[in-house]
Amino acid sequence: MAATDGREAGSSGRDTRDFRTDMSGPVQGAERMMQRHDRHGEKALILVVDDDAGTRESLLELLAPRFDVVGANSGRSGVELARERHPDLVLLDRFLDQEDGLAVLEALQHDRATESVPVIFLTGDSDEATLEKCLEMGAVDFVHKPASSRELVARIDRALRQSEQQQRLQQMAQTDALTGLANFRALSARLEEEFKRSNRYDYPLSVVVIDLDHLKAINDGMGHDVGNRAILALANLLRTNLREVDFAARFGGDEFVALLPHQTAAEAAILAERIRAGLRGVKITRADGRPAPFGLSVSVGIADHSASYPRESTDELLRAADEALYEAKREGRDRVVVHRSAELAAPRAAQRH
Secondary structure (H helix, E strand, O other), X not given: OOOOOOOOOOHHHOOOOOOHHHHOOOOOOHHHHOOOOOEOOEOOEEEEEOOOHHHHHHHHHHHOOOOEEEEEOOHHHHHHHHHHHOOOEEEEEOEOOOOEHHHHHHHHHOOOOOOOOOEEEEEOOOOHHHHHHHHHOOOOEEEEOOOOHHHHHHHHHHHHHHHHHXXXXXXXXXXXXXXXXXXXXXXXXXXXHHHHHHHHHOOOEEEEEEEEOOHHHHHHHHOHXXXXXXXXXXXXXXXXXXXXXXXXXXOOOOEEEEEEEOOOHHHHHHHHHHHHHHHHOOOOEOOOOOEOOOOOOEEEEEEEEOOOOOOOOHHHHHHHHHHHHHXXXXXXXXXXXXXXXXXXXXXXXXXXX
């Protein structure tokens, strides 16, 4: 990233003094205070957005021993880097030469790829109203310049911990406890997103509804522990057969939904048949280790939103897949049915088990 020319102190209301004066001394205690943000064994990635070359380079040098770091010399390049690199935290100068730091924060928050990235403002402004505005707009913290490296590291550490905790809570709120797949809440949000993308970029989107046959009979006859093993077997088989761009959720007790972008219903049926056939070879054991005296099967309904079968809404798309599922059940279960017309509509009172 090209460095910008230095400016006189006080221009644009900023203090261009950087952090270099504090870097020479030992940072004893900060090492213990700083817990490495471990995401799959990697260091946290910090994006520093500051158009003063000296300050930016000093910050990068200071943070490099503890984090992966990248710098941007403008708000625009910072937003682009954030979209590309997905940093764990952004250190953002409050007063950039050509842009307002608050406008940069707003741009990050309005992009799905960066909306959850925590932002700490760097500022030489001590005005309380300005600082209050930063927090109101969603910044997690601010650091007055010049600041000690000890304080800066501590504030970054705290922001990373808070961000990680929030992500864990959000994941728990959107995850089915038994299978580890997404739950109904997460499915609803993802389906809306995928439907909009399908419309915007003009590619097909398939919805696959999978129902584990006779789960009620399994629970009644063998106990819920065996029923849970059957549910897990289906969830694991589904997970291993999906592409990276696909999405799967547990929709209800015995029902799963998969979203397959860029696939028509006919293409999605290939995946469904693979899962149906694969599940028949899965053996479930009882609590005592003996094999359960039954095999597993699924009924599957598929519908797509495509040039051949455009849908007005996600509700219509999901309803079409649901109708195909009921048709599979009426035909005797253990089969895949692709929705082709409204003639597949079935009574909503039908029991699923």
